[in-house]
Amino acid sequence: MTQGPTEPVPVPPAIRVRRLWHRFGRFDVLRDVSFDVGQGEIFGFIGPNGAGKTTTIRIMATLLEPTFGRVEIEGVDVSVDPERVRRMIGYMPDHAGVYERITVREYLEFFADAYGVEQREVVDAVIELTELRNLSDRLVAALSKGLKQRLQVARILLHDPQVLILDEPASDLDPRARIEIRDLLLELRELNKTIFLSSHVLTELSDICTSIGILERGQLLVAGPIGEIAERLQAERAQAAEARAAEATVVAPPFGLPDLAGATGAGTAVTPSPMPEPQTLLAPTPALSPLTTPGGAPVPEAARKRLRLRVLCDARVAAGALSGGTGIHAVEPGAGGALSLQYTGDENFVAAVVRHLVVSGIPVVAVEPERNELERIFLEVTRGELS
Amino acid sequence: MSTEIEVPVPPATSGSFLSRARDQLGGWWENPNPVWVRELRQSARLSRTPVVLAVLTVMVTLLISSIGGMASVSARPAKVGVALFHTFFSLAFLVVTWLGPAVAASTISSERSGRTWEALLLTGIGPSAIARGKFFAALSYLSLYVVMLAPVGALPFLFGGVTATEVAAAFLLLLLFGALSVAFGLAVSSRFWNQAAAIIVTLIVAIPLSLTGYIVLGPVLSIAVNGVWPVVPAGPPVWLPTAYVRADFGFRYFVLLVAAPAFSLLGPVWLLYELTKANLKDTSDDRSTGVRIWFVATTPLLIAMLSSVAWLSAGAEWFAASVGAFFVYLIGVAVLFAGEPLGPSRRVAVHWTREGVGRLQRFLGPGLTRANTLLAVFGLLGFALLAAAAHVWAEVASGTRAQALGVGAVSAHLAAFFVFLVGLATWLRSRSSAAGPPRLLVLAAVFVFGVGPWIAMAIAGVLAKTDSALLMLAAPSPAYAAVLYEKVAVGTLTSHAGIVPAAVISGALLVLSGLGLSLLGKLRIQRRVSEERRWVEHWETTFATEPAPGPDAPAP
Numbered sequence: 004m005t006q007g008p009t010e011p012v013p014v015p016p017a018i019r020v021r022r023l024w025h026r027f028g029r030f031d032v033l034r035d036v037s038f039d040v041g042q043g044e045i046f047g048f049i050g051p052n053g054a055g056k057t058t059t060i061r062i063m064a065t066l067l068e069p070t071f072g073r074v075e076i077e078g079v080d081v082s083v084d085p086e087r088v089r090r091m092i093g094y095m096p097d098h099a100g101v102y103e104r105i106t107v108r109e110y111l112e113f114f115a116d117a118y119g120v121e122q123r124e125v126v127d128a129v130i131e132l133t134e135l136r137n138l139s140d141r142l143v144a145a146l147s148k149g150l151k152q153r154l155q156v157a158r159i160l161l162h163d164p165q166v167l168i169l170d171e172p173a174s175d176l177d178p179r180a181r182i183e184i185r186d187l188l189l190e191l192r193e194l195n196k197t198i199f200l201s202s203h204v205l206t207e208l209s210d211i212c213t214s215i216g217i218l219e220r221g222q223l224l225v226a227g228p229i230g231e232i233a234e235r236l237q238a239e240r241a242q243a244a245e246a247r248a249a250e251a252t253v254v255a256p257p258f259g260l261p262d263l264a265g266a267t268g269a270g271t272a273v274t275p276s277p278m279p280e281p282q283t284l285l286a287p288t289p290a291l292s293p294l295t296t297p298g299g300a301p302v303p304e305a306a307r308k309r310l311r312l313r314v315l316c317d318a319r320v321a322a323g324a325l326s327g328g329t330g331i332h333a334v335e336p337g338a339g340g341a342l343s344l345q346y347t348g349d350e351n352f353v354a355a356v357v358r359h360l361v362v363s364g365i366p367v368v369a370v371e372p373e374r375n376e377l378e379r380i381f382l383e384v385t386r387g388e389l390s
Numbered sequence: 391m392s393t394e395i396e397v398p399v400p401p402a403t404s405g406s407f408l409s410r411a412r413d414q415l416g417g418w419w420e421n422p423n424p425v426w427v428r429e430l431r432q433s434a435r436l437s438r439t440p441v442v443l444a445v446l447t448v449m450v451t452l453l454i455s456s457i458g459g460m461a462s463v464s465a466r467p468a469k470v471g472v473a474l475f476h477t478f479f480s481l482a483f484l485v486v487t488w489l490g491p492a493v494a495a496s497t498i499s500s501e502r503s504g505r506t507w508e509a510l511l512l513t514g515i516g517p518s519a520i521a522r523g524k525f526f527a528a529l530s531y532l533s534l535y536v537v538m539l540a541p542v543g544a545l546p547f548l549f550g551g552v553t554a555t556e557v558a559a560a561f562l563l564l565l566l567f568g569a570l571s572v573a574f575g576l577a578v579s580s581r582f583w584n585q586a587a588a589i590i591v592t593l594i595v596a597i598p599l600s601l602t603g604y605i606v607l608g609p610v611l612s613i614a615v616n617g618v619w620p621v622v623p624a625g626p627p628v629w630l631p632t633a634y635v636r637a638d639f640g641f642r643y644f645v646l647l648v649a650a651p652a653f654s655l656l657g658p659v660w661l662l663y664e665l666t667k668a669n670l671k672d673t674s675d676d677r678s679t680g681v682r683i684w685f686v687a688t689t690p691l692l693i694a695m696l697s698s699v700a701w702l703s704a705g706a707e708w709f710a711a712s713v714g715a716f717f718v719y720l721i722g723v724a725v726l727f728a729g730e731p732l733g734p735s736r737r738v739a740v741h742w743t744r745e746g747v748g749r750l751q752r753f754l755g756p757g758l759t760r761a762n763t764l765l766a767v768f769g770l771l772g773f774a775l776l777a778a779a780a781h782v783w784a785e786v787a788s789g790t791r792a793q794a795l796g797v798g799a800v801s802a803h804l805a806a807f808f809v810f811l812v813g814l815a816t817w818l819r820s821r822s823s824a825a826g827p828p829r830l831l832v833l834a835a836v837f838v839f840g841v842g843p844w845i846a847m848a849i850a851g852v853l854a855k856t857d858s859a860l861l862m863l864a865a866p867s868p869a870y871a872a873v874l875y876e877k878v879a880v881g882t883l884t885s886h887a888g889i890v891p892a893a894v895i896s897g898a899l900l901v902l903s904g905l906g907l908s909l910l911g912k913l914r915i916q917r918r919v920s921e922e923r924r925w926v927e928h929w930e931t932t933f934a935t936e937p938a939p940g941p942d943a944p945a946p
Contacts, residue, residue, distance in 0.1 A: 021933050022932075022933070064508075064512065065672075066508055066511070066512075068672060068673065068674055071929075072933075073929075073933040082736065082737060083736065083737050083740045083741075084737075085672065085737075086514050089511075089512050089513070089514045090514055092512070094508070094509075094512050096505065096508050096509075098505060099505050099506070099508070100504040100506040101506065102428065102506060104431070104432040104435040104436065105428065105431050105432060105435070109428070109431060113424055113428045114509070114513060116421070116424035116427075117424050117510065117513035117514075117515040118513045118514065118515075119514070142435075155509075158509060162513075
């Protein structure tokens with residue numbers, strides 16, 4: 004008997020959310036939210052205050068019943084089998100309370116009993132993992148906020164859940180405690196746990212998350228791996244830029260703005276002037292001079308600022324116009340007229356750069372400080388395009 | 391980590407009820423409720439507990455010693471002992487019935503307001519275990535006070551006038567009242583998310599109830615008991631322990647002094663426990679079966695107890711009063727059931743199918759039609775049995791046929807109103823999406839029908855004229871049962887020929903209205919339930935096949 008080629012069995016997502024709605028009174032807190040979180044992923048759930056993050060999380064944690072829609076954890080519907088789901092998840096709420104008048108060990112033993120975990124070694128293992136061994140006989144009331152948070156993480160690991168749901172795990176923590184929590188989460192990722200966490204600190208999320216979901220006013224704006232989302236947005240921007248470039252060839256800028264392409268009247272059809280040849284722009288303009296500190300040393304990396312520009316022509320042309328200029332450390336042309344610039348200087352310098360490009364006949368349509376990628380995605384999808 | 395920790399699966403329960411109960415008790419003994427253990431640990435570390443206990447003990451000791459010292463100057467020691475006994479246990483009753491609810495009221499609500507509740511709930515420990523743990527924790531804390539006060543409570547025994555058995559019985563009763571108080575506080579606590587609000591509401595209700603209970607169950611009831619056993623003094627507040635020692639043992643003793651008090655205390659404790667459990671569950675969970683089982687178990691016991699007490703009290707008016715008490719009980723249950731869900735939720739339905747739940751268990755599960763059918767059947771049977779008991783009593787004992795007819799008339803009149811009320815509750819709930827409004831409206835209907843006609847007649851000046859035939863205008867009121875009893879059993883109001891026909895007409899109208907409303911409500915419930923089922927089935931299919939939203943998925 005011959006066997007055909009075995010097709011890979013699709014791994015079901017650890018968390019599956021479909022068409023989730025939740026209504027408080029007449030207000031729709033969640034509106035048709037759907038996304039998947041794959042096995043072993045760290046999924047960052049981002050959104051402004053009141054976006055519905057905690058509501059989504061509470062529904063996932065079986066603490067709130069959705070008005071409509073379905074949420075499955077490891078294939079189990081949270082609305083139908085909350086008890087089963089509770090055994091599969093570890094949930095750490097935002098600003099969770101602790102029992103103050105018992106010791107760390109008693110606290111964990113209580114939860115171990117409540118979870119039905121009979122082996123005492125489990126408590127020891129969790130204490131070890133969360134590095135609470137030296138504090139096990141200390142009263143919970145005497146712990147710092149960061150240690151209490153770590154105790155909460157220990158609590159949710161007692162029954163060895165496959166999925167961890169953390170609502171703002173680093174909120175109100177000092178930088179050291181934040182780093183410790185982040186390291187702990189990375190350690191848990193090594194244990195192949197699926198981690199779903201919400202946070203306001205985007206840089207922290209970008210350090211550890213494999214995927215993100217951005218929620219605003221109850222609607223999921225985007226979800227998926229950070230890289231994929233960034234590419235998708237980049238492609239959309241390029242598409243939009245091209246469309247605008249095409250538009251600019253036939254219509255003069257409205258409202259009497261200076262016609263960068265050389266037209267004279269507003270609102271009239273114009274013929275654009277031919278794009279300057281790259282070699283004519285490669286020469287540095289006299290106003291821009293070499294890149295050193297006043298002492299003559301090269302400008303350090305940390306002191307450099309980043310700028311993103313978008314131009315209505317080939318980005319390489321614009322890069323050529325700027326390369327080697329005073330205060331400019333690096334110019335990286337990208338797709339769709341995007342241009343990344345490293346420079347040293349103030350806002351006047353940025354204005355000079357833009358002026359230089361415009362004078363050189365390169366239409367500039369966007370100028371923005373370059374951000375962390377996750378921050379950029381967040382701003383772009385929550386407030387429309389950055390231009 | 392994944393390989394290190396294994397969560398044990400609890401063994402499946404099987405075997406007879408007795409063996410399961412034995413296993414359960416053994417389990418409780420070997421693995422005490424973790425909530426209880428944790429609460430005890432926390433209480434033990436509370437620094438104010440020993441201070442409060444010491445202050446209370448010193449104050450009560452000083453009070454009792456002062457009273458004893460002053461009284462012993464002029465009175466015999468035995469009399470002083472009796473006075474101290476009543477003083478101490480009256481105070482202890484108030485402490486237990488005020489402190490118990492207050493302590494219990496803070497237990498669940500404090501977890502919620504302290505934001506530890508979610509963590510506890512997500513352990514999967516279950517509402518029953520949480521309710522039991524909280525109950526025993528609060529009762530243990532309360533018992534600590536009782537134990538601390540025990541030496542002071544034993545002082546009267548040294549003076550004489552009361553026996554050691556009476557003191558011990560009084561302490562036992564104190565603990566039973568403590569259990570009832572704690573169960574009440576816990577039930578209130580389970581409804582609240584704010585600790586302060588839970589304590590305030592609990593005390594606002596508990597203090598008047600406690601004072602009323604003290605007067606009614608104490609001096610007032612002692613007068614009635616004195617009529618049965620003259621050796622039991624009439625008037626003192628703490629008479630039951632004395633009655634245990636002095637009354638003749640027999641069937642009457644068992645029913646009136648053991649069964650009736652135990653039922654009166656433990657029946658409400660059970661109900662409050664079930665309500666607490668229900669309040670701790672999600673709205674989609676089965677919150678009905680526990681309360682329904684309580685109703686099925688206690689209603690026959692209540693009927694048996696009421697008829698036995700009436701029989702042993704040897705008075706037709708006791709039977710009429712029993713019918714009235716049963717009616718009040720049914721109103722309470724009707725209000726409770728008016729908040730039932732229309733049918734089992736999707737969650738409950740899936741579990742029923744998965745676990746192969748039988749018809750009886752489904753009948754006791756969520757569903758308004760089932761609940762009110764059960765209520766109507768048990769209620770009407772209860773009225774019939776109480777009337778039959780009065781009839782048999784009149785035949786074999788010293789009652790008259792008129793008295794039996796009077797009790798029958800009261801039963802029929804109240805039964806007619808009860809049928810109307812059940813129909814109204816069904817109809818109101820079928821039109822409401824929440825549990826609260828129908829309950830409030832049912833209570834309002836009871837109030838309007840109960841006292842409305844009398845208020846109207848009082849305003850019109852009809853009540854002042856006791857011989858007025860207009861009295862029959864109050865026929866729709868349940869309170870009209872008293873008029874009916876006067877007319878049929880006692881034989882007064884002879885000039886009012888219209889009283890009975892008015893009751894018959896109003897009863898018939900109430901029954902017809904009740905049945906009509908029941909039918910309308912039932913039809914509406916069926917329509918709503920089938921619509922919801924179709925909707926759920928449609929979306930079940932959609933969700934099962936809906937792919938993951940990709941980058942090109944349309945915007946939500």
